Amino acid sequence: MFEGQPKALYALSLANTGERFGYYTMLAVFVLFLRANFGLAHETAGLIYSTFLGFVYFLPFFGGILADKFGYGKMVTIGIFIMFFGYLFLSIPLGGGSVALACMLGALLLISTGTGLFKGNLQVMIGNLYDSPELQDKRDSAFSIFYMAINVGALFAPTAAVKIMEWAQTTLNVSVADSYHFAFAVACASLIVSIAIYYCFRSTFRHAEGGKKKAEAILNKAQKPQADDTKARIIALCLVFAVVLFFWMAFHQ
Structure with missing residues (x-):
């Protein structure tokens, strides 16, 4: 399964592992954060959580449309930076007032928008790596490796969130409500790692970033x-x- 795979597959998979690690770290404690920091009812917290997930899974539709026009690589790059700022805003302790609530909702909008630009388009780039005839038969195994990397990030994320919160409470003597921001900071740090991996190895997958000209060529050939x-x-x-x-x-x- 691993033999003969291009280096770009591992670079993109590791970049996605960092992004998914940050996403699931945030998601693991998010509803608890809403309850502890803002004192929201279960119903209200659940509504915010479900609305956020709805945007996360719906916005890739528009991310794909933009990628066809401007290129997959460009949308992935913009998306990961937008997500970074979303996690950064969540990691800043602003209390539990209306200003903090508005900033939190703004951060969720940034994260969902960034995810919409990043998530689906990175997968298209993985597929584009295997357009050449000598690599086409390795596409299925490549996506198996890619999703394996996603699951690795998701596996350790909840534990990381809990451990960093416990460390903040016991070592730094912060309150339970404020300790959630440390979990969001871990998500922010994981995005930095993803950005570093993406740019360090970009030369290996630049040909898969696509763009308007490539999309038109594919449509003309189809x-x-x-x-x-x-x-x-x-x-x-x-x-x-x-x-x-x-x-x-x-x-x-």
């Missing part, structure tokens, strides 16, 4: 699918969407 093929693909997509919908509903309960 053959118009037959009506029966289109119908079969739409049915298959609907079946996948139905399964994925209920999976993520259960996952985030």
